[in-house]
Amino acid sequence: MTTCESLRPSKADEPRYLPIAEHGLIGDMRTAALVGTNGTIDWYCPLRFDAPSVFAAILDADRGGAFELAPDVPARTKQFYFPDTNILITRFFADNGVGEVQDFMPIVDDSREADRHRLIRRVLCVRGSLPFTVRVAPRFDYGRQTHAVRTEHGHTVFDSPDLSLALTSSVPVEIDGPDARGAFTLHEGQAAVFALDRIGGGLKPRACAVLEAEELFGSTVRFWRSWLSHSRYRGRWREMVHRSALTLKLLTYAPTGALVAAPTTSLPEQIGGERNWDYRYAWVRDAAFCIYALLRLGFTDEARAFARFLSENICLQPGPDGPLQIMYGIDGRSDIPETELTHLQGHLGSSPVRIGNDAVAQLQLDIYGALIDSLYLYDKWGEPLSSAHWDTVGMLVNWVCDNWDQPDEGIWETRGKAQKFLYSRLMCWVAIERAMRIANHRGLPADVLRWAETRDAIYRRIMERGWSEKRKAFVQHEGEDVLDAAVLMMPLAKFISPTDPKWLSTLDALGEELVSDSLVYRYDPRRSPDGLRGEEGTFSICSFWYVEALSRAGRVDEARLAFEKMLTYANHLGLYAEEIGRTGEQTGNFPQAFTHLALISAAFNLDRALG
CATH class of the missing domain: 2.70.98.10 (Beta-galactosidase; Chain A, domain 5)
Incomplete structure (x- = not known):
């Protein structure tokens, strides 16, 4: 290093x-x-x-x-x-x-x-x-x-x-x-x-x-x-992968098994801007992806601890915004009120400084897919789900079947208006599809006919309304032609073949509009207003998703070059903040779990593609 x-x-x-x-x-x-x-x-x-x-x-x-x-x-x-x-x-x-x-x-x-x-x-x-x-x-x-x-x-x-x-x-x-x-x-x-x-x-x-x-x-x-020493990774990027694993372990709250998105608050996504958030909580989305990455490396204890966190510390209660919140306190508490610390000037004058996070009240449908996908992987590579866990899965999937077509705030937690985001529907499809796999593999009771009907309806909806003939690409949400890097998850989630012509066309469109020297922007806030002032940098997790999408599409040389370039944007210790600014500086909360789990996944899949 x-x-x-x-x-x-x-x-x-x-x-x-x-x-x-x-x-x-x-x-x-x-x-x-x-x-x-x-x-x-x-x-x-x-x-x-x-x-x-x-x-x-x-x-x-x-x-x-x-x-x-x-x-x-x-x-x-x-x-x-x-x-x-x-x-x-x-x-x-x-x-x-x-x-x-x-x-x-x-x-x-x-x-x-x-x-x-x-x-x-x-x-x-x-x-x-x-x-x-x-x-x-x-x-x-x-x-x-x-x-x-x-x-x-x-x-x-x-x-x-x-x-x-x-x-x-x-x-x-x-x-x-x-x-x-x-x-x-x-x-x-x-x-x-x-x-x-x-x-x-x-x-x-x-x-x-x-x-x-x-x-x-x-x-x-x-x-x-x-x-x-329990890591099973023996690939080309052992030092970077293991540093990412050590970082993820460091972000684990041992008493409950929760995993914080980052250990900091209000480090700015743009110096002098207002995009300053508190990330010291357990996001369902982040933690579930982390379990995926750690299971790939052989760390089953962490997967077991997170499953325990979900079953023992989070109270699932049906409500208008669903039985799950997008984040919880590391002790499982649901109340995370957001306040501003007006006496602090913020990093390099970037205010406001916030503690708590109002996004806790947002509806984000994708978290159901992230959660159930992680439980599917835990059942496959860790240990079989308990009957109580399966009851929870069934309740969540039934709720998804009833509510998948609602507009929501989406994966990026925009503070603009709710939309019918493609990514949200994609992950609703994942929630149902993975639950059906568990039921079929284990012979568990499930309303399979209803689940299959809803799964197929979501698939058809995405293929019909999520595709833009004008852009020749899958787009951010229905009714617009805006691109969004979140669609990079489509082949990664096994929704679409990584070599499907529509997907390859989408990959090219993303590369032309949102990629800069291997770095990937989430979306263009000028074309897709997110309710906040200012610009943002490239989002590091999206850059690693791009690497994985390229490798799965057979563009292995491009993927390896993009991956190696992305490694040069790490800091001197191999750590990543949330975003990379225009001149290569790291911005946002630091270090970010989301980015390090994506690095592990990209390295794992690129190693396999290179043989």
């Missing part, structure tokens, strides 16, 4: 906001933190992914809070993951020495210690000597709560009304207003350790000496390598 190298300037010249891609991710499968190439943790929500932040400088350099740790001299920096793990190492190269910061969260079982949410920063001088500075500046509840700072038995304790954190340090730090600061010098072979723990509720501060940090480092390495 190519590392990222940059020159860390003096404090006075340091940029106030690092680009989104200049970050790595660490976590403990309960929460996560972003670590910049400058050594600063500028996003961290203790307790769990969707909890209020204490470090959010990526959203407001002044009010967000940060954990800064770096040499106090100009230095070049490089960042990489300790091989086959989610331990992040940031190296600093200065005139008089070389140092590194090892950032990780120990993986703890379901004992009470898991509630500690320990974040460890281990600093080493590997050559010469280096002076370092550290500043721990939490800003609780997205910067809305004040806090007090005190010293207790050698720990620096930050107390807010709702949360207390304890900083343990092997070098002296001093209280400076609401912050803690320190300065120290390390010589070759020396190390220093900082540990940040949640305390209270029976959890007391505990030491984290240099030796203990070394032991925790070793146990964390063993955990990640043991998990990754």
Whole structure:
């Protein structure tokens, strides 16, 4: 993996906001933190992914809070993951020495210690000597709560009304207003350790000496390598596929098996724009696709955990918008109200900053197909569905049979008017078709005649009204000739042959209008208004769908070139945000699960096509 190298300037010249891609991710499968190439943790929500932040400088350099740790001299920096793990190492190269910061969260079982949410920063001088500075500046509840700072038995304790954190340090730090600061010098072979723990509720501060940090480092390495050893992938792009798998595992909320779409909120799809959303929830669509990708690699435990999340944590209740919501809290809660944090300026001034997501109330029919397809794959490659799961499938399919022809907001969660989107109908077809496969394979009870009649009606509807003679392509929704990259799923979902003349014509049309240097736009918002101002970049998952569609169509050389080009748009660690901007910059929430699962699928199918 190519590392990222940059020159860390003096404090006075340091940029106030690092680009989104200049970050790595660490976590403990309960929460996560972003670590910049400058050594600063500028996003961290203790307790769990969707909890209020204490470090959010990526959203407001002044009010967000940060954990800064770096040499106090100009230095070049490089960042990489300790091989086959989610331990992040940031190296600093200065005139008089070389140092590194090892950032990780120990993986703890379901004992009470898991509630500690320990974040460890281990600093080493590997050559010469280096002076370092550290500043721990939490800003609780997205910067809305004040806090007090005190010293207790050698720990620096930050107390807010709702949360207390304890900083343990092997070098002296001093209280400076609401912050803690320190300065120290390390010589070759020396190390220093900082540990940040949640305390209270029976959890007391505990030491984290240099030796203990070394032991925790070793146990964390063993955990990640043991998990990754279960991968069955042996293809050409092993490093990128495994980094994607490790990222998806990192985005899993272990207590319930839910998977967040991304660990961040309000990172802008367009710098200075309003397309800023909170992705720290479990989208039915994203999670179901992730199960598909992880099953392909042999990670059946994750599929089992997600099935458990659906059966134990989500309450399916018939209503006007269906028994399923498009997203849920990582604990299964259905209420995710959207509010704006007007006191935060947003990343590079991109406002508003939002928490919660009003799209939770949208009708998106495609989620039924994504969910049932994942259960079909789980039944096929994991373990047979239980009778309770099959009862749920039957209820969902019957609802789809009654409601598939409604207009909805579609896969892209537009905030314009509802439409009869082709993709929504495609995935309703998938829901019924996959359920019929399960019933036929297992001999399970089902209203097969009704299901088949509805499945065939959806097929005919798509072929008749989803096809545009004018464009010689399948289009976004009925009544218009607008193209949409979501139709790339048609051959991937086995709705249409990847070499069908109508599909090949569609593929060519998409390539001419929505593809730029292998990068794929979702749609043209000027021709298909989505209710929002501004432009957006290319959508990374669509770029990998395009690769897979090309490979399935037999255009393997084009697919491989497009895939290799797409890999160059990853950041230095192999991570992808939601979108790629005009000059190759990453935009949107980061890293995005949707993109990494599509990379895995594209690599798997391209490997098979190349033989």
